[in-house]
Amino acid sequence: MNRINNRTLYLLLMAFGFLVVSCANEEAATEVSSPTGINTISFHLSADGKPQYVVKHNNEVIVDTSSMGFDFKNHPSMEAGFKLVSSSTSETKETWEMPWGEQREVVNHYNELVVNLEENKAPKRKLNIYFKAYNDGIGFRYEFPEQEGVDSLVIMDENTEFQLTEDYTTWWIPGDWDIYEHLYNTTKLSEINALALVDNDNLAQTSIPENAVNTPVTMRGQSGIHLSFHEANLTDYAGMTLKVDTKTQKLTSELVGSDRLGYKVKRALPFVTPWRTIQIADKATELIDSKLIVNLNEPNKLGDVSWFDPKKYMGIWWEMHIGTASWDYGMTRDNDGNWVDSGKAHGRHGATTENTKRYIDFAARNNIKGVLVEGWNTGWEHWIGFEDREGVFDFVTPYPDYDLQEVVKYGKEKGVEIIMHHETSAAPRTYEQQLDTAFRLMESLGIHSVKTGYVGKIIPKGEYHHGQWMVNHYRKVLEKGAEHQIAINAHEPIKATGLRRTYPNAIAREGLRGQEFNAWASDGGNPPEHLPIVAFTRMLAGPIDFTPGVFDISLPTKENNQINTTLAQQLALYVVVYSPIQMACDLPQNYENQPAFQFIRDVGVDWEQTKVLAGEVGDFVAIAREERETGNWFVGAITDEKKRDITINFDFLDPDKTYKAVVYRDGDNAHYRNSPLDIVIEAAEINSGTTQTFKLVAGGGLAISLIAE
Ligand code: NOJ
Ligand code: CA
Numbered sequence: 001m002n003r004i005n006n007r008t009l010y011l012l013l014m015a016f017g018f019l020v021v022s023c024a025n026e027e028a029a030t031e032v033s034s035p036t037g038i039n040t041i042s043f044h045l046s047a048d049g050k051p052q053y054v055v056k057h058n059n060e061v062i063v064d065t066s067s068m069g070f071d072f073k074n075h076p077s078m079e080a081g082f083k084l085v086s087s088s089t090s091e092t093k094e095t096w097e098m099p100w101g102e103q104r105e106v107v108n109h110y111n112e113l114v115v116n117l118e119e120n121k122a123p124k125r126k127l128n129i130y131f132k133a134y135n136d137g138i139g140f141r142y143e144f145p146e147q148e149g150v151d152s153l154v155i156m157d158e159n160t161e162f163q164l165t166e167d168y169t170t171w172w173i174p175g176d177w178d179i180y181e182h183l184y185n186t187t188k189l190s191e192i193n194a195l196a197l198v199d200n201d202n203l204a205q206t207s208i209p210e211n212a213v214n215t216p217v218t219m220r221g222q223s224g225i226h227l228s229f230h231e232a233n234l235t236d237y238a239g240m241t242l243k244v245d246t247k248t249q250k251l252t253s254e255l256v257g258s259d260r261l262g263y264k265v266k267r268a269l270p271f272v273t274p275w276r277t278i279q280i281a282d283k284a285t286e287l288i289d290s291k292l293i294v295n296l297n298e299p300n301k302l303g304d305v306s307w308f309d310p311k312k313y314m315g316i317w318w319e320m321h322i323g324t325a326s327w328d329y330g331m332t333r334d335n336d337g338n339w340v341d342s343g344k345a346h347g348r349h350g351a352t353t354e355n356t357k358r359y360i361d362f363a364a365r366n367n368i369k370g371v372l373v374e375g376w377n378t379g380w381e382h383w384i385g386f387e388d389r390e391g392v393f394d395f396v397t398p399y400p401d402y403d404l405q406e407v408v409k410y411g412k413e414k415g416v417e418i419i420m421h422h423e424t425s426a427a428p429r430t431y432e433q434q435l436d437t438a439f440r441l442m443e444s445l446g447i448h449s450v451k452t453g454y455v456g457k458i459i460p461k462g463e464y465h466h467g468q469w470m471v472n473h474y475r476k477v478l479e480k481g482a483e484h485q486i487a488i489n490a491h492e493p494i495k496a497t498g499l500r501r502t503y504p505n506a507i508a509r510e511g512l513r514g515q516e517f518n519a520w521a522s523d524g525g526n527p528p529e530h531l532p533i534v535a536f537t538r539m540l541a542g543p544i545d546f547t548p549g550v551f552d553i554s555l556p557t558k559e560n561n562q563i564n565t566t567l568a569q570q571l572a573l574y575v576v577v578y579s580p581i582q583m584a585c586d587l588p589q590n591y592e593n594q595p596a597f598q599f600i601r602d603v604g605v606d607w608e609q610t611k612v613l614a615g616e617v618g619d620f621v622a623i624a625r626e627e628r629e630t631g632n633w634f635v636g637a638i639t640d641e642k643k644r645d646i647t648i649n650f651d652f653l654d655p656d657k658t659y660k661a662v663v664y665r666d667g668d669n670a671h672y673r674n675s676p677l678d679i680v681i682e683a684a685e686i687n688s689g690t691t692q693t694f695k696l697v698a699g700g701g702l703a704i705s706l707i708a709e
Helices: 006-028 284-289 353-365 404-414 428-443 468-483 515-520 530-534 567-576 598-603
Strands: 030-033 039-045 051-057 060-067 069-072 084-099 107-118 124-133 137-144 150-158 161-164 169-172 185-188 219-220 226-232 240-245 250-255 267-270 275-281 309-316 330-335 339-341 370-373 417-423 449-454 487-490 506-509 581-583 608-615 618-629 633-637 646-648 659-666 677-685 691-696 701-708
Touching: 006 659, 030 107, 030 124, 039 084, 039 107, 039 124, 039 137, 039 309, 039 428, 051 124, 051 275, 060 275, 060 428, 084 677, 107 677, 137 581, 150 250, 150 487, 161 487, 226 677, 284 608, 284 618, 353 370, 353 404, 404 417, 404 428, 468 487, 530 633, 567 598, 567 618, 567 633, 567 701, 598 659, 608 633, 608 646, 618 646, 633 646, 659 691, 691 701
Parallel strands: 309 370, 309 581, 370 417, 417 449, 449 487, 487 506
Antiparallel strands: 030 039, 039 051, 051 060, 060 161, 069 150, 084 107, 107 124, 124 137, 137 275, 150 267, 161 250, 169 185, 169 219, 219 226, 226 275, 240 250, 330 339, 608 618, 618 633, 633 701, 646 691, 659 677, 659 701
């Protein structure tokens, strides 16, 4: 009975062997699901010990088996040959408060899986991977723990794969190492061709070495699922672009490099990489609701930041972009037609004491608390086109026609704070040398915010705006700023990766094709679909200094340019595009006696809560936000080049309150091309029981103020 023949023994052993193998696999295959179970990440090692992961949403595979690894300069690649030493899971649920933001409270609820890996062979290097599963997406990051024999790593590339399972409709900009100021393209994933966009005469710098895209990059699948790929907490590391394999629908991380240093990242151990993130939503509007990116950052490091107040601001700015004033004080052309510093005032300088006072007066009368002044300091004679830009800008010396102390004092008397401007002309070493002095000057004057700029190719040569060296520069400015109670609004920045949670003084940034392109871009400015795409791409990363509010839409001084929106859409942008600083960018004289300007006077900049009411990527979006303290609500809706009806259910309003409602809508004959100024402004009866349909014309918009009574 107990006789076991050879064959049975063989089968038993086989079964046993199989069991052992599958057991080992089972231990290695570790999984974590989001709190509701909607998103699941599974980690495993391939047969040859390659770290791999799979992501499922609603039990559908959305990222199929994808490998993770690194190439180094001073070590062999990390690719395969790993074993799983241990793993653990945990749940975290916390609520934190934004000092200012799209909403007051943010819930941070996720399940985490940590896998601790070690190479089988000497030198048995260690690598840990952290996975976090949220209901609104997933994130993972690598940790290089302290270990014997490895002090530092020089990363030549990170090879994180995202094996997609569908040829998604994709909204993308090229994986430019120097600038994000591209128009979005809408194509299938398989049709992405970033290299075709290399020539762009609208950009002061651009470098697109691969067929890659920048993030956030957003996609929509057949089922209506939406994915947006990005990164969170980009610290002491290179920015990540995503290389696209159009044939296999695979994305692979492609870090921004440094031609000067010959690598992508250099770090001493231990260190962690930024989080690689995927926001996952069943409908487009949920992407805007998602707080994944800020949640994957560390809590506020600065403590009390009440020295900064969210505000609307005006600026000596648009007049330079439309060409009626200049940043410089004394540029003239010599006999050969070259621009030279004449040393004498040419009379078109925008940043004069007198002009600044004019802006301050207007702001003070109109509930606007900040005035930005560009072109106030010496150096602009050597700005664009000059190769040798180091040592040119001076961040403390005003031009002779600008009395800094006087305008600051004048503003203070009227409740208006000057916003400092530091154009570095992409010479960060010069800026760093003067940072302390420049920020001390600001502190002594009680100036709490600065707009920085980095136009041009980075000096030193071989560095790019989005590489590790510049990532560290931008961070230094943030940290130094915090020491002096200064908030930073960076133009030509590194992308937002949710650091505003840790450093709330990272108030806003550009990092997209802003309003300025409407003034001068040779392609006729931003098309009407631009902002309905931005709301679901760039805006997922964080606050945008888009600078809305052009009223003189046809730009009489610019023959070939106009704003490709209606006036009602310019108003709607104050609600749709989030930023704790919102510019009213047009000239004071263009706002005088304009009934529509009342919306800009009234609209809030800091929100208790946000409701994304409706939207589709690239088509339209409607958002309602409740202002902190006042309980006033504001609604903004924008559409692309197609007219459409939007039905709004006002059930978000407090049923116990009454509101004084004013609707600013496109007139019946409005159109962004021919009649952008046709606007209807009317009082309305709106309460929490109201449902109403509004017409948006081509390139149009809708803005509603609901002032709590
Ligand atoms: C580019 C910025 O985006 C723009 O707002 C600014 O006026 C110029 N640089 C000058 O600094
Ligand atoms: Ca810019």
